[in-house]
Every structure is written in C-alpha cells, then in structure tokens.
Amino acid sequence: MAHPADTSDATFDADVLKSDVPVLVDFWAPWCGPCRMVAPIVEELAGEYEGRVKFVKLNTDENPRIASQFGIRSIPTLLVFKQGAVAGQIVGFRPKSDLQKRLDAVLV
16 A cells, blocks of 8 residues: 655655656645644545645744745645646545545546
8 A cells, every 4th residue: 555655855756746647745844733633644644646746744833935935834634636737635634535525536
C-alpha cells in the first residue's frame, strides 16, 4: 500500500511541481493536533488513489520556504497540484468524503 512520502524545500520541485500525476501535499507540523487527525485519512487516500495521485507531506517547521511560497497560514492545509499549479486547497480538518470530492474533481 502507498504511503505519503516526505518532501522538503530542497526536493519540492522534483517531487511535486514536475510530477506527471496530480500531487496532494499535506502541510503539517508535529505539534499540530488537527494534523494528526487528518494524517490517517491521507494515508487511506494514498492507498485508494495509488497510481493516480501522488501523496507527499511537508513539515512546515522544517521547510518554511515552501510553506511561505504558497501562503500557508494555518495547518493542516492540503494543496492539490496538477501540472505544477495549485488545482485545489483544503484548509483544516475535513472528512474523508470532502477530500475524495476534491481529488476526483482534479482527476477529470
């Protein structure tokens, strides 16, 4: 089963912007309670969308450059990238069905 990979300021371009498939980026931090709530949902979706969507996590404490480049003000924030551009944004904890709807909209 697929698991979200870690990305960083150094690898973000290659991992996300140059990806051939859409990428969901989970912006999180270890101290963030809602981030820990959304993590298992992101794990499940990574398995369900394997091969169609790539899932990566970015620790905003360790990688402030990318977080500020995309204007991440609160976490968790999930950004969906398609062909190197932001195609969707989800801020805060959302149920799995909301995330699925957002991903499905990007995949059409």
